[in-house]
Amino acid sequence: MGAQGERRREYLEAIGIDVWVPRSGPAASVAPAATQTAPAAPAEEPAAAAEAAARWEALRQEVLHCTRCPLHLTRTQGVLGVGPKRTDWLVIGEAPGAEEDRRGEPFVGQAGQLLDAMLRAIGLDRTRNVYIANVLKSRPPGNRDPKPEEVAACLPYLVRQIALLQPKIILAVGRIAAQNLLGTEAPLGRLRGQVHYFGELNTPLVVTYHPAYLLRTPGDKRKAWEDLKFARNLYQQLAHGAVTDGHRT
């Protein structure tokens, strides 16, 4: 096992998944290093970069001070997201929790650490290759499920983020994120293992479990690993312009 394979083994152990070697097929390949999986976005022209930076700042300020729905009454702050401003990978969760609300950053704490390990297992570095956001930018009290009218009020922010980021692939983590992004009440199990598309840009979207759920239900980590490999393989196909039927083979 080479250095990359050894590193992947450590990541899988970190997220509690036994290492095994598939017999054949694309999933058998070792996860490439982050730089190979998600090359850095090409440098933008200075004028375009300045305009994008201004649009990001306007968005950040709007979310920070947003009063579009009643959640602004109980939150500490609006949480826009975190990560590089142009990236191929976008992870979308449900909403900030208590710690995220306090710190102003999505996916911190134990669930955030597990998400980081999951991403590393497919060669992605949270700070370099992935932008992380939520469907809702403000914390629902007591971490209750978002209400449809709250999602409707908040979703335009995410749409603007996606327009700025122009990701090649979205990883929706958890039932709430998946159902709200896809406009369905189908259970998570039925949404996994296939390629969906989101928004006007028809961005390919793959569904997996929320790391907070996986902390409570570690028996499903193996399924999450299948989802991650599926997403990684899809990304590699997208990078080579060779997406097929969109179903796991």
Ligand code: SF4
């Ligand atoms: S959840 Fe979204 S729409 Fe509601 S107050 Fe927060 S930022 Fe505004």
